[in-house]
Amino acid sequence: MTTSSDSQPMRAELQEIVELVWATVLGDEVPPMESAEADGTPESCHAAELEIRGAWNGVFTLEGDCAFAERLAAALFGTAGSDAAEQLEALCEVANMLAGNAKALLPGPSVLGLPEVREGAAVSSSSTRLTYSGSLGDRFAVTLTPAAGWGGVAADTGSAS
Amino acid sequence: MKKILVVDDSSTMRKIIRRTLRQTGLSFDDVLEAENGVEALSVLAGDPAVRVVLSDINMPEMNGIELVTQLRTQHDSSALGVVMVTTEGGEAMVQTAMDRGANGYVTKPFTADAIKDALEAHLG
Numbered sequence: 001m002t003t004s005s006d007s008q009p010m011r012a013e014l015q016e017i018v019e020l021v022w023a024t025v026l027g028d029e030v031p032p033m034e035s036a037e038a039d040g041t042p043e044s045c046h047a048a049e050l051e052i053r054g055a056w057n058g059v060f061t062l063e064g065d066c067a068f069a070e071r072l073a074a075a076l077f078g079t080a081g082s083d084a085a086e087q088l089e090a091l092c093e094v095a096n097m098l099a100g101n102a103k104a105l106l107p108g109p110s111v112l113g114l115p116e117v118r119e120g121a122a123v124s125s126s127s128t129r130l131t132y133s134g135s136l137g138d139r140f141a142v143t144l145t146p147a148a149g150w151g152g153v154a155a156d157t158g159s160a161s
Numbered sequence: 162m163k164k165i166l167v168v169d170d171s172s173t174m175r176k177i178i179r180r181t182l183r184q185t186g187l188s189f190d191d192v193l194e195a196e197n198g199v200e201a202l203s204v205l206a207g208d209p210a211v212r213v214v215l216s217d218i219n220m221p222e223m224n225g226i227e228l229v230t231q232l233r234t235q236h237d238s239s240a241l242g243v244v245m246v247t248t249e250g251g252e253a254m255v256q257t258a259m260d261r262g263a264n265g266y267v268t269k270p271f272t273a274d275a276i277k278d279a280l281e282a283h284l285g
Contacts, residue, residue, distance in 0.1 A: 020270070021270050024270035024271070024272055025270050076173070076176075076177055077176060077177075077180070078180055089172075089173040090173065092171075092173070093171060093173045093174055093177065096171070096174075096248060096269075097248050097269045097270050099248070100219075100247070100248020100269065101248060101268075101269075103248075108253075109253075112219060112248070
């Protein structure tokens with residue numbers, strides 16, 4: 001995958017969305033990791049994916065390690081010691097928030113699908129991907145990947161590669 | 162009696178909203194839930210104590226825009242507050258909801274203060 005910001009359209013906008021959601025949900029600041037240290041995928045415990053269909057086609061994925069999933073569930077439900085089902089619920093809900101806000105930046109009209117649990121993100125050369133390390137050492141990544149033939153994710157290009 | 166109806170197809174989000182409502186400090190007697198617009202209309206028909214509806218937009222069966230449209234055109238709902246709660250942050254969606262009769266709009270992720278500001282006038 002490519003990690004430089006120049007080759008990842010909408011990276012700054014996606015980063016703003018992640019920071020907004022994290023500040024609101026977790027009360028945490030999450031600067032993205034530098035590309036060198038963010039190489040590869042976080043040891044994925046859970047991943048949630050949502051399809052975007054319409055004037056722009058592709059998928060949004062949120063994936064994280066188990067510490068991240070536990071922390072998310074605790075923040076959303078206000079209880080510690082969540083089980084796997086609660087962690088998945090929390091991950092899907094936050095993925096829905098992130099994807100919904102990202103969709104507003106993409107060409108429209110389009111429809112956001114329901115969150116589905118995945119093994120991990122499908123990353124391609126045209127993906128925009130941000131990897132984070134939370135304040136407790138938990139790791140997660142967000143990925144916006146256009147469907148094949150849809151080129152990058154820049155809101156103003158609209159051209160297939 | 163002052164009741165709030167939360168309409169969202171995600172049980173997780175309904176739980177989060179319930180928890181957030183407790184954090185607002187607002188005074189209300191009960192929180193009711195519905196999974197979509199059809200269920201919401203049924204709940205509202207059976208409980209006149211609902212003062213305000215907090216509704217998602219993107220839902221199966223009947224979405225939030227259709228719900229507010231039906232409430233404002235086919236029911237006596239002038240005293241009922243309708244606040245949209247959704248990830249759909251686009252200006253067009255906001256405008257459509259307001260044009261159809263929504264009283265307010267909160268975008269996810271929301272804070273307890275944002276929910277409080279949106280509901281306060283309807284629970285006074």
